[in-house]
Amino acid sequence: MSYVVQRLLTFPLILLGVSILVFVAIRLVPGDAITAMLGTEAGLLTPVQRETLAAYFGIDQPIWAQYLRWLTGLFQGDLGISSIYGKPVLTVILERFPLTLQLSLMSMVIALSVGVPLGVLAASRNERPSDLVVRVLAMLGQSTPNFVVGILIIYVLSVFFGFVPAMGTFTPLFTDPLASIAQLIFPAITLGFAFAASVTRISRSAMLDVLSDDYVRTARSKGASPMSVIWHHALPNALIPVVTLSGVEFGYLLGGAVIVEQIFALPGLGRLVLDAITQRDYALVQGTVLFIAFNFLVVNLLVDLAYVALDPRIRIGRR
Amino acid sequence: MNQFSPKTLLAGLAVATALTSVSAALPAQAAELRMAWSQDATGLDPHKQTAFSSLRLLELIYEPLVRLDADLNVVPAIASSWEFAEDARTLTFTIDSNAKFSDGAAVTSADVKASFERLLDEATSAAARSNFLSIESIDTPDDATVVFNLSIPDVPILVAMATINAAVMPAAEIEAGTVGTEAIGSGPFVLESWEPNAREVLSANENWGGGELAIDGITISVLPDEMAILASLRAGQTDFALLNDPLVATLVPMEAGLELNRVGVLNYNVLQLNPSRPPMDNLLVRQAMSCAIDRQEIIDAALAGEGKVTGPLTMPAFAQDPANLFCYEQDLDRAKELMAESGVDGFSATVIAATGEPPVAASEAQVLQAQLAEIGIDLEIEMMELNVYVDAWLAGDFDMAVAQNGGRPDPYPMYNRYFTKEGNLAHVSNFPDDELDSLMKQGQAETDPAKRVEIFQAFESRLAEQSPWLWLSTGYSYTAQRESVSGFTPSPTGTLFGLVNVSVE
Numbered sequence: 001m002s003y004v005v006q007r008l009l010t011f012p013l014i015l016l017g018v019s020i021l022v023f024v025a026i027r028l029v030p031g032d033a034i035t036a037m038l039g040t041e042a043g044l045l046t047p048v049q050r051e052t053l054a055a056y057f058g059i060d061q062p063i064w065a066q067y068l069r070w071l072t073g074l075f076q077g078d079l080g081i082s083s084i085y086g087k088p089v090l091t092v093i094l095e096r097f098p099l100t101l102q103l104s105l106m107s108m109v110i111a112l113s114v115g116v117p118l119g120v121l122a123a124s125r126n127e128r129p130s131d132l133v134v135r136v137l138a139m140l141g142q143s144t145p146n147f148v149v150g151i152l153i154i155y156v157l158s159v160f161f162g163f164v165p166a167m168g169t170f171t172p173l174f175t176d177p178l179a180s181i182a183q184l185i186f187p188a189i190t191l192g193f194a195f196a197a198s199v200t201r202i203s204r205s206a207m208l209d210v211l212s213d214d215y216v217r218t219a220r221s222k223g224a225s226p227m228s229v230i231w232h233h234a235l236p237n238a239l240i241p242v243v244t245l246s247g248v249e250f251g252y253l254l255g256g257a258v259i260v261e262q263i264f265a266l267p268g269l270g271r272l273v274l275d276a277i278t279q280r281d282y283a284l285v286q287g288t289v290l291f292i293a294f295n296f297l298v299v300n301l302l303v304d305l306a307y308v309a310l311d312p313r314i315r316i317g318r319r
Numbered sequence: 320m321n322q323f324s325p326k327t328l329l330a331g332l333a334v335a336t337a338l339t340s341v342s343a344a345l346p347a348q349a350a351e352l353r354m355a356w357s358q359d360a361t362g363l364d365p366h367k368q369t370a371f372s373s374l375r376l377l378e379l380i381y382e383p384l385v386r387l388d389a390d391l392n393v394v395p396a397i398a399s400s401w402e403f404a405e406d407a408r409t410l411t412f413t414i415d416s417n418a419k420f421s422d423g424a425a426v427t428s429a430d431v432k433a434s435f436e437r438l439l440d441e442a443t444s445a446a447a448r449s450n451f452l453s454i455e456s457i458d459t460p461d462d463a464t465v466v467f468n469l470s471i472p473d474v475p476i477l478v479a480m481a482t483i484n485a486a487v488m489p490a491a492e493i494e495a496g497t498v499g500t501e502a503i504g505s506g507p508f509v510l511e512s513w514e515p516n517a518r519e520v521l522s523a524n525e526n527w528g529g530g531e532l533a534i535d536g537i538t539i540s541v542l543p544d545e546m547a548i549l550a551s552l553r554a555g556q557t558d559f560a561l562l563n564d565p566l567v568a569t570l571v572p573m574e575a576g577l578e579l580n581r582v583g584v585l586n587y588n589v590l591q592l593n594p595s596r597p598p599m600d601n602l603l604v605r606q607a608m609s610c611a612i613d614r615q616e617i618i619d620a621a622l623a624g625e626g627k628v629t630g631p632l633t634m635p636a637f638a639q640d641p642a643n644l645f646c647y648e649q650d651l652d653r654a655k656e657l658m659a660e661s662g663v664d665g666f667s668a669t670v671i672a673a674t675g676e677p678p679v680a681a682s683e684a685q686v687l688q689a690q691l692a693e694i695g696i697d698l699e700i701e702m703m704e705l706n707v708y709v710d711a712w713l714a715g716d717f718d719m720a721v722a723q724n725g726g727r728p729d730p731y732p733m734y735n736r737y738f739t740k741e742g743n744l745a746h747v748s749n750f751p752d753d754e755l756d757s758l759m760k761q762g763q764a765e766t767d768p769a770k771r772v773e774i775f776q777a778f779e780s781r782l783a784e785q786s787p788w789l790w791l792s793t794g795y796s797y798t799a800q801r802e803s804v805s806g807f808t809p810s811p812t813g814t815l816f817g818l819v820n821v822s823v824e
Contacts, residue, residue, distance in 0.1 A: 029704075029706070029707065030706065030707045030710035030711065031704075031705075031706025031707055031709055031710040032706075035706050035709045035710055035713070036361075036706050037361055037362065037367075037368075037369075037370070038369045038446055039369060039370065039705075039709055040709055040712060040713065040724075040744075041369040041446040042446065042709070042713060043713045043736075043743055043744045043747060044446040044447075044448075044449045044736065044743045044744070045444065045446055046441055046448075048441040048442075049441050049442075049443075049444040049445075049446075049448070050444075052441070052442050052444045053444045056444075084361070084515050084516070085515050086500070151544075151546055154546070154547055154550045155546075155550065157550070157554075158549075158550035158551075158553045158554045159553070162553070162554050162555070163554050164547070164550045164551050164553075164554040164556060166556075167540065167542050167547060167551060167556070168355070168517060168518050168540030168541060168542060169514070169517050169518055169540070262543045262544055263543075263544045263546075263547055264547065265540070265541065265542040265543060265544070265547055267514075267516065267517045271516065271543070275515075275516050278704070278705065278706070279361065280706060
């Protein structure tokens with residue numbers, strides 16, 4: 001328990017570092033909220049007009065003063081107002097997060113339910129034809145960019161089935177579960193495709209390692225059936241690297257899937273960050289990146305705790 | 320994966336079929352147009368917005384005094400008639416008695432006066448203000464009459480008023496400071512809701528002075544990927560869409576049940592040289608470059624053939640045949656002679672271009688690179704994110720820039736900013752020239768249309784001959800629609816106002 005507390009105590013420090021980095025980085029990029037709104041027409045503004053707009057967007061102060069003002073707000077639970085949405089940043093993020101969370105979970109379910117069985121199958125038939133097929137598929141899956149998969153799926157659906165998943169807005173899970181899942185299933189497959197491929201590869205190699213261990217040989221020689229050896233003796237131990245991989249991958253997914261959200265026109269966190277950056281909505285960029293970083297930290301902590309549950313020999317926090 | 324896709328595909332198909340049968344059962348009531356575009360509006364204040372999508376959205380909600388029809392003639396909007404005094408220093412409008420705001424209040428001369436005063440107030444930060452600086456005072460002799468008193472003869476101001484940047488809004492909203500949040504206009508539609516970067520819902524404005532609409536409303540979805548827009552049209556989820564990418568647009572006619580509307584626009588693709596930097600300060604070098612490029616080849620190779628060669632003037636009423644302009648046919652021998660004469664023996668330079676803005680920018684830069692290599696010019700292409708590009712462009716910080724600049728129906732507001740000495744963007748064009756400056760000023764004051772054409776054609780010839788920029792081509796604006804949609808008229812200004820005549824079966 002004290003381990004969890006220790007980890008939680010490091011969160012504010014890491015988040016502070018992230019916030020400074022983002023704050024400075026987004027302001028170092030040329031262009032500002034004024035050029036983002038007006039494009040080249042910004043050149044027609046008089047100096048007075050420019051100052052008025054800068055004050056409106058809150059970019060008339062020196063950068064450290066802007067940061068202090070933002071940080072003060074943060075301690076009061078105020079992430080600022082988004083200039084695109086005209087709403088508090090936290091409200092905008094929380095509107096977008098359910099989609100991203102559901103999409104991440106669905107992709108993970110797809111990746112694990114496809115990847116683990118395939119990996120186990122390939123390992124148990126090492127160097128036989130079915131192993132080779134799985135390995136080729138996994139290589140293909142890992143090396144195909146997801147915009148190719150996404151566009152192919154949309155193309156095939158619309159040309160051959162006259163159907164595309166609902167785009168533009170999101171139906172939340174609790175409003176209409178069927179419509180919500182139907183809307184996200186193809187994006188989830190797109191995202192899950194490469195994810196499943198890496199799960200397959202890592203579970204295959206982990207299984208191969210474990211299958212050559214002494215205790216597996218012992219189990220076999222005691223007369224345990226091949227199925228029982230694989231599923232009961234070997235798999236639980238082979239899962240640790242899969243959990244690590246899934247944890248990291250899930251953390252990334254929670255940051256939003258920019259490309260897939262763009263192709264399927266889904267209003268998730270990924271597009272939110274992208275739009276915020278291209279329209280130079282500073283408060284929104286800062287708030288969203290901070291939120292994503294926080295999720296990543298939480299997921300990492302959960303992954304570490306999952307090790308303990310999977311393997312009683314692991315004790316974290318002790319040296 | 321195998322366990323998932325067939326089931327959900329079936330579920331999806333079931334949902335899709337259910338939706339189709341519902342809309343088939345209610346043909347009369349469901350006259351809603353489902354529209355899609357890839358870039359959303361960025362705000363709701365018509366005086367301040369300059370982004371393409373924002374203007375297209377606001378043109379459906381607000382109205383200016385006058386607007387332009389599909390042939391770029393000035394036609395009535397809020398004003399039913401108008402008149403210039405002999406000396407072009409007084410412009411009088413009569414307001415249409417049917418014009419009403421969406422809250423039912425009549426549009427009066429006081430609203431017009433308050434709107435223009437807001438536009439001219441520097442605190443409003445309206446970029447369009449620079450087009451209206453000649454307005455000295457505004458008189459309102461009665462509720463239906465507005466008189467603009469101008470400090471100088473200013474004929475192009477009428478065309479400048481025919482944009483949504485000069486929209487008329489209720490004086491009460493201006494006073495309350497709710498412009499940009501409430502969106503109360505006198506246009507054909509009312510904005511019901513807006514989720515930025517996701518969707519807009521518009522309903523027909525029953526108070527609109529322009530007549531009855533055949534549709535009840537428009538839902539605009541933002542689908543950032545244009546291939547996905549095409550898929551959505553194909554699948555019947557979208558009735559009407561705005562397309563930017565010529566490569567996607569050319570795919571539309573191949574689809575059964577879809578139609579493409581294509582109209583030549585006023586925007587132009589151009590290679591801007593920076594004549595303040597050597598060797599582009601050398602007239603002979605610039606002329607050699609103009610002779611070295613093959614404009615038609617750029618259109619064929621980079622724009623999939625979607626465009627036509629243009630000189631500086633893109634509006635049909637003023638443009639002359641490009642064949643009359645300096646070196647508009649590629650002439651490599653002459654280009655090499657000019658280079659030799661200039662004393663510059665090849666050089667390298669950087670050309671900046673914005674990623675995806677326009678979608679063909681990168682391919683244009685590549686074709687130019689190959690063509691200019693023929694006369695010993697080594698171009699390095701630097702692709703930039705749009706805002707980064709705009710920042711460098713506004714600072715005039717480039718050797719050359721591939722750009723797509725906006726056109727206007729009148730040459731004066733189109734080029735006054737670049738090629739008069741006090742133009743707001745003269746530091747971007749870096750080409751102060753007495754002759755161009757004086758031709759612009761004559762064109763502004765001249766009231767005789769035939770004489771104006773003469774003046775601006777002289778201006779155009781001078782620009783092509785001096786080649787501060789190399790004008791390349793003008794493209795098309797595209798909308799795609801399902802066969803069930805009829806009545807839309809596209810316009811060279813890109814406006815979607817033609818949607819007022821649309822009906823959906």
